[in-house]
Amino acid sequence: xxxxxxxxxxxxxxxxxxxxxxxxxxxxxxxxxxxxxxxxxxxxxxxxxxxxxxxxxxxxxxxxxxxxxxxxxxxxxxxxxxxxxxxxxxxxxxxxxxxxxxxxxxxxxxxxxxxxxxxxxxxxxxxxxxxxxxxxxxxxxxxxxxxxxxxxxxxxxxxxxxxxxxxxxxxxxxxxxxxxxxxxxxxxxxxxxxxxxxxxxxxxxxxxxxxxxxxxxxxxxxxxxxxxxxxxxxxxxxxxxxxxxxxxxxxxxxxxxxxxxxxxxxxxxxxxxxxxxxxxxxxxxxxxxxxxxxxxxxxxxxxxxxxxxxxxxxxx
Ligand code: MEV
Numbered sequence: 001x002x003x004x005x006x007x008x009x010x011x012x013x014x015x016x017x018x019x020x021x022x023x024x025x026x027x028x029x030x031x032x033x034x035x036x037x038x039x040x041x042x043x044x045x046x047x048x049x050x051x052x053x054x055x056x057x058x059x060x061x062x063x064x065x066x067x068x069x070x071x072x073x074x075x076x077x078x079x080x081x082x083x084x085x086x087x088x089x090x091x092x093x094x095x096x097x098x099x100x101x102x103x104x105x106x107x108x109x110x111x112x113x114x115x116x117x118x119x120x121x122x123x124x125x126x127x128x129x130x131x132x133x134x135x136x137x138x139x140x141x142x143x144x145x146x147x148x149x150x151x152x153x154x155x156x157x158x159x160x161x162x163x164x165x166x167x168x169x170x171x172x173x174x175x176x177x178x179x180x181x182x183x184x185x186x187x188x189x190x191x192x193x194x195x196x197x198x199x200x201x202x203x204x205x206x207x208x209x210x211x212x213x214x215x216x217x218x219x220x221x222x223x224x225x226x227x228x229x230x231x232x233x234x235x236x237x238x239x240x241x242x243x244x245x246x247x248x249x250x251x252x253x254x255x256x257x258x259x260x261x262x263x264x265x266x267x268x269x270x271x272x273x274x275x276x277x278x279x280x281x282x283x284x285x286x287x288x289x290x291x292x293x294x295x296x297x298x299x300x301x302x303x304x305x306x307x308x309x310x311x312x313x314x315x316x
Contacts, residue, residue, distance in 0.1 A: 001077075002039040005106030009033045009088040010095040010139040011165060011255045011264045011290075013216070014205045014223045015148075017183050017230060018198040019133040021191075024149040026205045027139045028163065030290040032094065034086040036103035041081035044071060046104070048084045062127050066101065069123035074108045082107060091173030093256015097128045098136035117141045130177045144295055147206050159294040160212040164267050166244065168280040168287040170236045172260035179232055179257035186231065197226045217250025217266045224253030224263075232258030240285060241265070247279040248272040 008029035015025025046067045047054045055061055057068035067082070082104055088096040101124035105117050112120070121137040135148045145163075147155040183191065201223050208215040224241055227233055233254050241252035244265035249272065252265035267273045270289070277287040 002037060003107045003110050004035070004037050005103050005110070006035045007033050007099045007102035007106065007140040008095075008143050009086075009099050010136060011167060011262075012093075012135065013145075013255075013264070014219060015135075015198055015202045016093075016256055016258070017180065017227070017232060018195040018202075019135050019148065019150065020131070020180055020183075021195055022150060023195050023199040024147055024152075024202040024206075025133070025135050026145070026147055026157065026202050026209070027135050028145040028165075028292050029139050029143040030094065030165070030167070030292070032087045032288070032290070033140070034084060034088065034096070034099035034103040036100075036107035037083045038080050038104075038107035040077060041079050044079045044081075046082045046084065048086075048100075050085060051090075066097075066124040066127040067104070069127055070101070070104055070108065070120050073120045073123055074105070074112075076109050080108065089169055089173070089262075091175065091261065092169055093174075093176075093254070093258070093261035094167065095136040095140055095256075098125055098140040101125055102137060102140040114141055128176075130180070132176070145209060145292065147202070155206075157206055157209050159209055159292065162294065163209075163213055163216075163292040164269060164273055165290050165292065166249065166265045166267055166273050166276040166280075166287055167255075167290060168240050168244065168263045168265070168277070168285050170234070170240060170260055170262065170285060172234075172236070174257055174260035176257040179259045182259075183230060183232065191230070194226050194230050198223060201226070213266075220251035220253045220264070220266055221245070227254055227258060234259060237261075237263055240280060240283075243279050243283060244276045247275040249276050 009032045010027050013026045019025035044057050055064040088094045090096045101121040105120040125132045145157040205219045237254045240263045244252040249265035255264040273289040280287040
């Protein structure tokens, strides 16, 4: 039997880096993501045709080891061929590896529970990122908007109004592992003070989102300033945030590990979104808009959304 699955990319609205050290983060799934197709084969193999990658689990590349880590945890028919595709740029802070991991896990074992999906995707993520917080895998699997803290139950934030976000890509990939290590190497006192500020901003973002999102722009811009003090912004990311704000965004920040990758800007609607993306393009950067709708099934814990999404995928 051939199975199809998908998973979402994400943007972190507040709390990247701090989340690795126990503070909460607020993250939201975006329209872009990854797709996987699994089918019986003569040997285990994984392909990402668009990237020219083809691996078997006994190889030593990161992708091969990630595939092996998931296969080792997964019951089910073998050997298997997995084909992956994604419209997320890799190394850009949009959760590309987690989306690929969750899509793979789902295609290999359509009946796995949400918790099992996330646990298996974390095995995949550890190969690429060392000690990830897990926020990327969690939001890739749950969709929607979440308040995430390592070791605590995941809280779903029920949006009161649609969020219109512009994502701008600096075009420079960065390594999450290297950026996390650079933050770890900063003086303890300075780091803890900034993490404290990011923690307050994550709580503020959760409160603001639950009321309708006005005020979130300011939270994003303050989060960017804190991340810049942490040393993970770059002159290009700072400039892209300023460009977005000049074009009418309510606030903007880098998203993900920084050092390159993407910025996210909150806008008040489609027209401002077009202005922001156009302004980035004029400066030579790619960008897109993603609209996050409030969901009817929002509850306080991750719902069965992943399965709904999965069933829809399989039916098509
Ligand atoms: C990665 O999207 C965000 C970081 O906080 C790393 C992590 O949470 O594992 C930088």
